[in-house]
Amino acid sequence: MPRTRLSICQRKQRFASEEEAMRAAIAATIDLRPYRCDRCGRYHLTSRLKGKRRLPVA
Template identity: 55%
Template sequence: MKTRLGICRRKRRFASREAADAAALLSPLSLRTYKCALCHHFHLTSRTKGLRRPRPAE
């Protein structure tokens, strides 16, 4: 997924995929994580077409 610089600056950044997945699971929305090619951190996106939501940690 390609993120534009303006979008990247507005999104919350997570240092690890685990932290981003935890935030996605707490949200009432269906969110998934991805690594940004610009800032090399993880962001959340609502684009989930054809993708699975992360499983909760056991």
């Protein structure tokens, strides 16, 4: 898996836990998935779906 670019990490919102990121993803108006960033160690959201698990329906 390619490493997250620092510029991408810095401009994304950071979540302290996967649960917090999951709640934000479910509340979003578009389909998002949380992932743990290999740069900062926190969670971000992505709209990329390849290889990501499905979220429960809100």
